[in-house]
Amino acid sequence: MTSMPQQLLRRKPIPREGDETHGPKLSRSIGLFSLTMIGVGGTVGTGIFFILSEAVPTAGPAVIISFLIAGVVAGLTALCYAELAGSVPVSGSSYSYAYTTLGEMPAMGVAACLLLEYGVSTAAVAVGWSQYVNQLFHNLFGFELPAALSNAPEEGGIINLPAVILIALCALLLIRGTKESVITNTIMVVIKLVVLVFFAAIAFTGWNADHFANFAPFGFAGIMSGAGIIFFSFVGLDAVSTAGEEAKNPKRNLPLALIFALVIVTAIYVLVAMAGLGAQAPEQFKDQSAGLSAIIENLVGASWPGTLVAAGAVISIFSVTLVVLYGQTRILFAMSKDGMMPKVFQKVNPRTMTPIPNTIIVAIATGILAGVIPINFLAEMTSIGTLAAFIVVSLGVIILRRREPDLERGFKVPGGYVIPVLSILGCLWIITNLQLITIAVFAVWTALFLLYYFFYARKRSVLAQPGPNSQEVAS
Template identity: 65%
Template sequence: MAAETGADSGGGELARSIGLFQLAMIGVGATIGTGIFFVLTEAVPAAGPAVVWSFVIAGVVAGLTAVCYAELASAVPVSGSSYSYAYATLGEVVAMGVAACLLLEYGVSSAAVAVGWSEYLNQLLGNLFGVAIPDVLSNSPEEGGIINLPAIVLVALCALLLIRGASESAAVNATMVLIKLAVLVLFIVVGISGWNTDNFADFAPFGVTGITGAAGIIFFSYIGLDAVSTAGEEVRNPRRTMPLAILIALATVTVVYVLVALVAVAAQPAAEFEGQEAGLSAILESVTGQAWPGTLIAAGAVISIFSVTLVTIYGQTRILFAIGRDGMLPRFFSTVNPRTRTPVNNTIVVAIAVALLAGLLPINFLAEMTSIGTLVAFTVVSVGVIILRRTAPDLPRGFKVPGYPVVPILSILGCIWIIVGLRTITILVFLIWVAVVLVWYYAYGIRHSRLGEPGTQVEDRA
């Protein structure tokens, strides 16, 4: 069965070139940067200093889901992430619903991160050269601009790198992640000198509702755990490598997130976060009274947020590849360039869509839309673990969820709890989007699906 997809043998269409360290860095790279470098300006006004607990809640729910991902990634090591897992465990219709979640999750998060990158680029240019990109060219129409040009440029650069090949992209990403971690350690070390216990006085001004609402905004940053599983057919020894990479990424991310959030809210009053651009840089400049720490943070953010955008665009192209290979999108999406062995068509399509979102929409709406897509996809993965244990108990698994079935059930309940805390408009737009994708499935996908053909079902390919 493995031979039919190259799940273990390297015989698939995509090049199997990514090792454990690079894969773990894909997970860390897709995660750290989205939540920490700019989402505090959206989350702190919603929860106050208790945003630290919002990060903990999001981390615990993500952790419960991460071990579920680790089991499915070791049992079904193919491209497509939770789409492929849903295809294997819950059927084609549910898989298309999950595909809607993932396309939203990756496309919108790429755009959100690109918008945040634009803010830090302006901060860096101002600190180094005393210049700034005009507001009309660095803000969305809703924010008083015409288009966010730096965000579009970033998306184009990521697309060009991905077209060159997966191994080259993974190597560049790993380097950027190490720079990112060094910059965040700098923030913790310097920022702690501005610790002021008084900033925790009104700890939870909006109560539990504010804490869970902020957790929903933050949760989109945990997309990195899903990004690891999109690389199933480009990883060496995937049954061992994928679960290890997911767990390494989770541990690294959670520790860094909580420490940075704690230092940030201790060093700056909660009221000052709202509307603050390039927040971590601004905090360090305030704490030290000097420009150089903020400049270093801004430079690190410009470099490292590039890696987040790179990985999230990468993830979406591989999900489109998996859906196209199953026949539910035109063959255009399952075409692999014979020279680079990458889905170049998908990269171009995704880059255009993400560039439009990043150029025209504000960051807070993008963050919430990503969160709901991530949460629903995570829920399906946890359900998938339970289903696959019953339907395929003898399927080889390189990793098994500890505390089964309690852990996947808690993961499901945690995801639902955070979803309920999101704004009504976010949930409504999400439901409309899922409905559009399901209409596509019934109008096109169901007639072109390869379900039932020899070697096309995920269970067979795994």
């Protein structure tokens, strides 16, 4: 009989080349370019359109260095994701990686993190989309949606209807088929990148080198604080790893897509930051609510460039919502196949090859959150969930190298254990800057989820059942 510690730490076998995973299968229809666009689409969202008004007052013109530092910390983790994605090419992101390296109970702890990162952020991002739609309507047509239909009850409204509509549209796309969703996301990502390059091109016409004279007014501490603020604009790169079972040639394409997405995101962020600072004095960024739109409206003296950038923000957030909703459904799909979630989450429609019931359930849950609950605090919770998942991935690289040194890897992080260790330290550093209440609530949420595992999922685990999928490895 298996002891309790063996049950809690049993590990899922690593799929080998040509192995068939148990349970329903998804269609491998996503190529390298589309995978890269998933990473960019899940990352370039509201952050870059408004982050300068928060980061510049903290770091000054040296915010450019802050962007690079945040990109390096995110990049360290992205490299670790790339190695694991090329070694364990399955759906489920860091949940699946933890299951094969740390064991079942730690994997469920990571799953709790991912439910925050993807589920809650889907709703939070949709609420942001509602605000930008209203801004765009005001600029184009001179009217806004009634407050009762664009705010949660606690904010004086009845329901945030645009947020609910956005989630419903994204769910319909995902139900229609992964290929169609990926094509739509790719188009939207290209559009928002073009809009950001357009902003930079306009902003560079007003370049003033004097804006960089007092480069680091708040010293190294200000630069690092700015990096902490900016880091969360890089969250979303890991969405690539949720597509493990739908990627073509995953051992090659998943690592490459993660690295390409990181390079594109970092380059566009630094470009926009330099252009914005060149066009506007640092002291003008404080409390500037319209972000990039305001910068070029003030520079050009007309509203049309700002309207175009606002439209880009609307498209950008649509793309982010689509990607995070997709990621959430694929994580639940992987968990259901492992017995950690009810079987309804793994039912695949034979025509569309998508998990339709799963998508509907996630859309309803996130739609309710977005429609009736102000979720500013819950949105902050996504940050610590993401960082905890990042730490597990970096640990997974170290553990898997020691445990499976001969495993075929599509990509291997250079420098031995240096990068995984630096990634862990970087994430821990950012966690120490979070509010204590955020850390406390996260701990309670994780504990509740582990209770669900202990009393429900543990006995239903595929590894606990007799048969070919019941292989258990004691740690």
